[in-house]
Amino acid sequence: MGSDTRTVLVTGGCGFIGSHLVCSLVHRHPDWRIINLDNLDYCCSPRSLESVEDHHNYSLIRGDVCNLRLVSHIFDTEDIDVVFHLAAKTHVEESFVSPGSFQRVNVEGTRVVLRAARRAPRPPKRFIYVSTDEVYGDSLDQFPVIITRNNNVYGPRQYTEKVIPRFLSLLRADKKCTIHGTVPKSRHFLFVDDVIEAFLLVLEKGVAGEVYNIGNDFEIPIMQLARELVRMVKNIPESQLDDWLEFVPDRPQVDLRYPISSQKLQRLGWRAHVTWEEGIRQTVKWYEDNPGYWLEAGQNQGPISSTLDQ
């Protein structure tokens, strides 16, 4: 894409990755208009976007991506050039309890946004779908969709249900890190800034119709992750690290690891720049500096009610 002025719609822009993306876009491109469509689910904090909320080029629409009338209205009236679609239900454990809400937002919501985009008087030039799955069938050939699939992302402001902030919150409350099951699992972790760089690169240089993995070679067993965090936040001898680990029953289904290749993205010029040591240092520091962040958010937030309107 050229570097002309653009109107960008970010769905899920109040979430963890979305809020980092919105802040980058608003600050880097003061001549672009950034519209954030989000229903402010429980995992959002209004403080995540406080650095941009008064900027002239930023606006928030509080609404549901499953609401076709609303989403169509946005495409009909806002002349959207680029979509980053991140709105989703993302907590794996909750998906076992209420799969219907995941189906509704992740599948139906994606279908609604795609459908509204395709039918817009001037369809967007790029539709970047940030997900881990291809959920919307085979009708994308004539539409400039790019899919990204990333490894686990971590960094400041991630909601406390995800593993790194969960361990940090538990340790802060003097509770043990809960490790699911006894089968060793490991995860690749990417610092959120590197993921945002990948999105912006894909926007400029990505080829429509392609899928880009965003991953790195850094892989860490969950048990080692827990020990590292204990080491960082508790001032205790090595021999006592395991006293802060506790084994709990496993999830109904669990993946042992998710290795992916990012060669295609690297050919566009992307590299992860933030080392694990630096990223986890920044993350631990942020949670130490902002202990009440998610407690305060919980008192103010709640998704708006929505209808599947089509």
Ligand SMILES: NC(=O)c1ccc[n+]([C@@H]2O[C@H](COP(=O)([O-])OP(=O)(O)OC[C@H]3O[C@@H](n4cnc5c(N)ncnc54)[C@H](O)[C@@H]3O)[C@@H](O)[C@H]2O)c1
């Ligand atoms: N965080 C990771 O490690 C990771 C890894 C791989 C892929 N992803 C994908 O990246 C995307 C964003 O992840 P995240 O970690 O920022 O998630 P998140 O849970 O922090 O944010 C999701 C956002 O979507 C919004 N949302 C939920 N339902 C909505 C609805 N019906 N209408 C409008 N907004 C709605 C929420 O309010 C929230 O702001 C997701 O598609 C996720 O699957 C994340």
